[in-house]
Amino acid sequence: MTAMTGIPLPQPTELSRPFWAAANEGRLVLQRCDACGHHRWTPQILCTNCLVEPFTWTEVSGRGKLYSYTIVYRAPLAGFEIPYVLAVVELEEGPLMLTRLVDAPTERLAVDAPVEVAFTRASEEINLYTFRLTDA
Ligand SMILES: [Zn+2]
Numbered sequence: 091m092t093a094m095t096g097i098p099l100p101q102p103t104e105l106s107r108p109f110w111a112a113a114n115e116g117r118l119v120l121q122r123c124d125a126c127g128h129h130r131w132t133p134q135i136l137c138t139n140c141l142v143e144p145f146t147w148t149e150v151s152g153r154g155k156l157y158s159y160t161i162v163y164r165a166p167l168a169g170f171e172i173p174y175v176l177a178v179v180e181l182e183e184g185p186l187m188l189t190r191l192v193d194a195p196t197e198r199l200a201v202d203a204p205v206e207v208a209f210t211r212a213s214e215e216i217n218l219y220t221f222r223l224t225d226a
Contacts (some may be wrong), residue, residue: 105135113216120147121134123140129184150183151181151183155179155205156177156205156223157178158178161174162175175196175199176190177190187221190220191205193222206221
């Protein structure tokens with residue numbers, strides 16, 4: 091159920107290319123503001139906390155908790171394998187990420203459930219950031 095082929099894939103931009111390059115290596119990185127230390131997602135030109143421009147791509151824990159979720163039973167486009175869990179994850183570092191939960195039995199789904207990043211290969215260039223439930 092974790093294969094993701096035949097779906098529209100992200101098109102890295104100049105701003106997001108470092109994120110996707112790290113994801114391709116199985117690492118989750120976020121922009122961290124050089125002035126205030128705020129982590130942000132999605133990639134932005136300015137800090138969403140203090141509006142300063144300088145930032146550093148920083149590897150983050152990949153751990154967080156389930157902030158919200160829904161189960162999708164109707165494929166939005168051909169290629170999506172249904173059902174799947176569309177989720178918002180709150181990372182330990184703060185940002186919320188819209189994502190897909192993989193290997194997610196519905197009886198274990200609960201707001202605040204612990205999750206960790208679990209990349210899912212979609213193409214040679216794109217390793218999608220997905221998440222899975224953890225025990226701790
Ligand atoms: Zn800042």
